[in-house]
Amino acid sequence: MKISQIRKKIFLARDGVSADSLRKKGIHYKMIYGVPVVTLRKIARDYAPDYELANILWKEDNRELKILATLIQEPELFETANEWVSDIHNLELAEQSVMNLFCKLSDASHLAKDWIQSKEPYIVICGFLLYTRLFSQNTPIKSEEAELYFESVEKTLRSDSQLLRNAALTSLKRLGRQSVLQSKDILTRFSSNPFYEELKFEFEFFSKYED
Numbered sequence: 001m002k003i004s005q006i007r008k009k010i011f012l013a014r015d016g017v018s019a020d021s022l023r024k025k026g027i028h029y030k031m032i033y034g035v036p037v038v039t040l041r042k043i044a045r046d047y048a049p050d051y052e053l054a055n056i057l058w059k060e061d062n063r064e065l066k067i068l069a070t071l072i073q074e075p076e077l078f079e080t081a082n083e084w085v086s087d088i089h090n091l092e093l094a095e096q097s098v099m100n101l102f103c104k105l106s107d108a109s110h111l112a113k114d115w116i117q118s119k120e121p122y123i124v125i126c127g128f129l130l131y132t133r134l135f136s137q138n139t140p141i142k143s144e145e146a147e148l149y150f151e152s153v154e155k156t157l158r159s160d161s162q163l164l165r166n167a168a169l170t171s172l173k174r175l176g177r178q179s180v181l182q183s184k185d186i187l188t189r190f191s192s193n194p195f196y197e198e199l200k201f202e203f204e205f206f207s208k209y210e211d
């Protein structure tokens with residue numbers, strides 16, 4: 001009954017122009033209705049949280065149902081993050097999954113550490129997006145994770161993929177904005193990196209802005 005209700009709400013909110021635009025951007029599912037995320041959030045309020053329903057929705061090859069699954073899943077009961085992240089193959093779903101669900105998990109930092117070591121590009125992206133989210137919440141990086149994180153960032157910044165580079169660089173910027181000491185440490189570590197000037201500008205700008 002719930003699934004039928006959700007499908008009907010999605011169908012009524014469909015936007016063919018947005019759906020075509022998403023396809024042109026390389027986002028592929030069996031079904032795309034082009035429903036705005038803000039509308040999906042409104043729909044989710046009628047069902048969240050629902051562990052079983054979220055798992056059923058995630059299995060569908062449907063953009064809207066997968067995003068809804070991340071919105072109504074129960075973080076306290078959720079134990080299959082590694083299975084879900086393996087199903088992510090576009091940036092939108094990566095961002096929504098991290099923001100709506102993964103960052104709320106008790107083992108989020110552990111997942112981020114593992115994912116940035118993956119050989120699968122979108123799992124790596126999810127790992128850095130998750131670190132970005134955690135750093136934005138002023139979660140400090142654990143000392144035992146720091147070296148592995150910085151090594152992974154340095155390696156990823158040499159990638160041919162702009163998506164990978166952007167994900168790694170954004171997480172690094174967020175970490176540096178936690179404190180002046182952290183930003184200085186990052187600049188020292190990446191003093192010979194091609195992105196050094198960009199990092200320096202980032203930290204100087206936000207230092208002045210916060211003052």
